[in-house]
Amino acid sequence: MASREYRLVVEGELSDRVQSAFEGMSLTREQGNTVLCGPVRDQAELQGLLRRVSDLGLTLLSAIALDEPSTS
Amino acid sequence: MADPRRSGRAGRSPPLAEAKLAAPLLRPELIRRPRLLHALDAGDGAALTLVAAPAGFGKTTVVRAWCESRDVPLAWVTLDVGDNDPVRLWTYIATAVDRIREGLGRGALHRLRSSGTTVDDAVEELVEGVRAFGKEVIVVLDELEAVTAPDCLASIDHAAERFPANARLVLIARSDPALRIARHRVGGTLVELRAEDLAFTTTETAELLAGRGDVHLEPSELELLRGRTEGWPAAVELAAIWLRGVDDMSQVVREFTGDHRFVADFLSQEVLGALDDDVRGFLLRVSVLGRFTPPLCDAVLGRTDSASMLGTLERSHLFVTRLGKGGWYRVHPLFAEFAAFELAAADPGAAPEIHRSAAEWLAAHDQPVEAVDHAASAADFDLVARLVVAYHLALIRTGHARTVLRWAEELPEAQLLVFPELAVAGATAALMTGGRTAERHRLLRLADRAHPDRKVPYVEAVAGMVRAAAIDGTAEEAVAAGLRAVEVAEAEADDVLVAALAALARAQYLAGDVEGARETALRAIEHPDSASRPPGHSFARATLAHVAVDRGRLVSARVHAEKAKALVGAVGSSRSWLGASASMALGAVLGAEGRLAEAERELVAAEHFYRDELASPHHAWLLLLLARVRVGRGRLGAAGDTLREARDALEELADGAVLGLLAAEVEAELERARREANGGRLVERPSEAELAVLRLLTTDLSMREIGGELFLSPNTVRTHTRALYRKLSVSSRADAVARAEALDLLDGVESSG
Numbered sequence: 160m161a162s163r164e165y166r167l168v169v170e171g172e173l174s175d176r177v178q179s180a181f182e183g184m185s186l187t188r189e190q191g192n193t194v195l196c197g198p199v200r201d202q203a204e205l206q207g208l209l210r211r212v213s214d215l216g217l218t219l220l221s222a223i224a225l226d227e228p229s230t231s
Numbered sequence: 232m233a234d235p236r237r238s239g240r241a242g243r244s245p246p247l248a249e250a251k252l253a254a255p256l257l258r259p260e261l262i263r264r265p266r267l268l269h270a271l272d273a274g275d276g277a278a279l280t281l282v283a284a285p286a287g288f289g290k291t292t293v294v295r296a297w298c299e300s301r302d303v304p305l306a307w308v309t310l311d312v313g314d315n316d317p318v319r320l321w322t323y324i325a326t327a328v329d330r331i332r333e334g335l336g337r338g339a340l341h342r343l344r345s346s347g348t349t350v351d352d353a354v355e356e357l358v359e360g361v362r363a364f365g366k367e368v369i370v371v372l373d374e375l376e377a378v379t380a381p382d383c384l385a386s387i388d389h390a391a392e393r394f395p396a397n398a399r400l401v402l403i404a405r406s407d408p409a410l411r412i413a414r415h416r417v418g419g420t421l422v423e424l425r426a427e428d429l430a431f432t433t434t435e436t437a438e439l440l441a442g443r444g445d446v447h448l449e450p451s452e453l454e455l456l457r458g459r460t461e462g463w464p465a466a467v468e469l470a471a472i473w474l475r476g477v478d479d480m481s482q483v484v485r486e487f488t489g490d491h492r493f494v495a496d497f498l499s500q501e502v503l504g505a506l507d508d509d510v511r512g513f514l515l516r517v518s519v520l521g522r523f524t525p526p527l528c529d530a531v532l533g534r535t536d537s538a539s540m541l542g543t544l545e546r547s548h549l550f551v552t553r554l555g556k557g558g559w560y561r562v563h564p565l566f567a568e569f570a571a572f573e574l575a576a577a578d579p580g581a582a583p584e585i586h587r588s589a590a591e592w593l594a595a596h597d598q599p600v601e602a603v604d605h606a607a608s609a610a611d612f613d614l615v616a617r618l619v620v621a622y623h624l625a626l627i628r629t630g631h632a633r634t635v636l637r638w639a640e641e642l643p644e645a646q647l648l649v650f651p652e653l654a655v656a657g658a659t660a661a662l663m664t665g666g667r668t669a670e671r672h673r674l675l676r677l678a679d680r681a682h683p684d685r686k687v688p689y690v691e692a693v694a695g696m697v698r699a700a701a702i703d704g705t706a707e708e709a710v711a712a713g714l715r716a717v718e719v720a721e722a723e724a725d726d727v728l729v730a731a732l733a734a735l736a737r738a739q740y741l742a743g744d745v746e747g748a749r750e751t752a753l754r755a756i757e758h759p760d761s762a763s764r765p766p767g768h769s770f771a772r773a774t775l776a777h778v779a780v781d782r783g784r785l786v787s788a789r790v791h792a793e794k795a796k797a798l799v800g801a802v803g804s805s806r807s808w809l810g811a812s813a814s815m816a817l818g819a820v821l822g823a824e825g826r827l828a829e830a831e832r833e834l835v836a837a838e839h840f841y842r843d844e845l846a847s848p849h850h851a852w853l854l855l856l857l858a859r860v861r862v863g864r865g866r867l868g869a870a871g872d873t874l875r876e877a878r879d880a881l882e883e884l885a886d887g888a889v890l891g892l893l894a895a896e897v898e899a900e901l902e903r904a905r906r907e908a909n910g911g912r913l914v915e916r917p918s919e920a921e922l923a924v925l926r927l928l929t930t931d932l933s934m935r936e937i938g939g940e941l942f943l944s945p946n947t948v949r950t951h952t953r954a955l956y957r958k959l960s961v962s963s964r965a966d967a968v969a970r971a972e973a974l975d976l977l978d979g980v981e982s983s984g
Contacts, residue, residue, distance in 0.1 A: 174500065176576050179575055180572070190491075214286060
């Protein structure tokens with residue numbers, strides 16, 4: 160299945176305990192924001208990820224695909 | 232766990248979750264937000280009110296406070312993913328409306344349970360009930376973001392269009408619903424409250440801090456805190472609890488504004504950390520449950536004091552809210568999210584264990600849908616399988632096929648291979664809901680691939696039953712599948728015997744074995760359990776109706792068809808495989824009785840169901856019956872179109888031997904009608920007034936009604952009609968319509984539908 164690397168930036172620095180909400184994504188804090196990076200299998204998974212962002216009341220600043228689809 | 236398949240529970244609807252119909256109770260010390268109440272008041276006369284903002288913006292609270300201030304009857308429904316089933320969705324809404332005053336929702340509820348009507352009919356009925364009630368009413372749909380199914384959203388759109396002036400429809404959602412909002416916005420019939428409206432002002436922040444935590448800040452600190460939280464109500468509430476427990480407020484507020492931690496994350500840690508161990512442990516654990524009652528908490532947490540604990544949490548504003556009457560509580564969903572992180576850190580195995588015991592408790596208390604959802608949250612697929620196997624027949628028999636299908640779709644394929652009962656349950660549900668041919672095939676293939684040890688007779692019987700009923704290959708293959716299903720069911724899976732017999736009977740009929748079909752269908756309806764098996768019973772009755780029509784036994788055909796329809800009502804949904812099957816049987820009977828307008832209506836209703844399906848013999852057959860009725864009514868153009876559609880469907884099928892013969896018969900009837908229609912000459916061109924009458928003769932309107940439409944007296948209509956018959960050389964209404972079509976006199980007249 161084609162999976163792509165995505166990078167999401169949300170406002171505010173999240174604590175490490177929140178990591179479990181975004182399984183498979185790396186979580187880093189950058190200047191008052193949190194960057195989530197990781198492989199996303201398809202659009203349905205991406206929508207699920209965005210829903211998690213909204214469930215936590217987070218403000219999404221950006222979401223971009225980093226590479227071309229790969230078959231992994 | 233008792234197996235409800237054997238305990239006679241089958242056939243009873245699962246209880247409505249009271250928590251879904253309860254409006255959260257308002258606390259007296261709530262801060263007043265007059266500017267928001269005025270904004271909502273200003274929408275009187277608006278068709279739609281939308282409160283859309285992210286989690287934690289106090290949407291529910293504001294709407295609840297406004298309802299309280301209006302002091303008018305309120306119907307409140309909190310939605311969830313299970314409401315992506317239009318029948319379930321509107322059953323809840325109509326039930327909530329019915330509680331305003333008994334009887335208000337009765338018509339709609341009746342329609343939702345009966346066959347031959349659509350959900351839109353039920354919506355109309357509900358709207359009419361509310362209109363007739365006359366007094367001001369508020370209908371609130373909370374957590375609408377859970378509803379994404381297009382047909383459900385379309386039904387809400389439909390309701391929004393039709394809501395009477397005395398009723399306000401209020402939608403609360405985290406994201407803008409896919410409704411025709413823009414149209415209402417442009418038309419000025421929409422009232423909206425969004426995040427920027429709901430955010431606390433500095434005054435509101437001060438008021439909340441003072442009321443909640445007896446916290447009083449200097450104006451500059453207040454401004455800092457508001458800026459740091461951006462007036463996000465959830466964060467301000469957390470801050471109030473946090474600040475009332477610290478020694479030097481000014482100090483911590485300044486520190487807080489200096490760092491970048493996400494406010495809800497930081498504040499929830501602070502608030503939870505300050506609680507004593509027992510209270511924190513309790514709060515973290517009930518947060519897993521979402522909605523719950525004290526007895527559920529007691530059972531799941533092994534306590535006896537949940538009721539008093541919940542009272543304490545509620546009084547301390549720790550995000551626990553009581554939901555109306557009925558003893559249900561809930562934890563604010565945003566707070567529950569952060570509580571879950573805390574619990575996962577403190578006790579990693581706790582959440583799955585809580586979900587698991589909640590599932591067991593709910594199942595034992597007759598709430599199977601909620602039970603399965605908790606089991607799935609625990610990722611305990613053994614338990615999901617056990618529950619679905621135990622309840623799916625009861626759920627399918629009571630019209631909740633779509634819920635069963637959702638479970639089968641959400642489970643990983645590996646689990647379906649281990650529990651093929653779930654795969655075949657899903658395949659049955661896919662057949663019943665319609666439009667899901669590909670999903671049905673996928674689930675049946677998975678059941679085939681299951682490990683031999685897991686393929687219990689029940690699985691084989693159900694898979695054979697679905698294949699026989701659906702007829703995806705040739706009719707002979709379907710008969711073989713049906714025979715095998717009956718054989719296995721008789722020996723080892725008596726539960727599904729009625730359904731297996733009904734499916735086999737239908738396959739035999741379409742394979743041309745009419746006598747075999749009759750005998751098998753009779754065995755189905757004479758089975759001692761058939762009364763508690765409405766789907767199988769209804770399907771068998773429908774087949775018997777077709778057999779009786781073929782043999783010219785119209786009285787018995789009508790009895791069977793009417794029974795088939797009545798039984799669909801017991802299953803809850805008219806827009807289903809069974810509803811379509813029953814309407815088709817009744818349409819065939821009405822056609823044979825010569826009641827052609829009614830027959831056409833019934834068949835067109837059934838045809839809606841098959842629109843989204845891939846070509847199937849059932850659909851081709853239905854189209855042929857419809858074409859025949861249209862020939863009978865003289866609607867030769869429409870009949871030709873319908874026949875062509877049937878031919879197209881037949882071409883896509885593996886085998887349509889019997890239907891091919893029927894198609895040839897209908898074709899011949901159509902040809903004959905065309906020849907007869909063309910045989911006549913136009914004696915004289917009808918006048919414009921006569922043509923106006925002619926156009927209405929193609930409808931179901933009576934002579935009196937035609938007169939009403941055209942503002943003519945019945946006598947004048949009769950005169951025009953006599954003149955028409957003479958000029959067209961015909962002696963009946965049907966012949967007049969047929970000839971008019973053949974002679975192209977009906978230009979611009981709707982010729983189908």
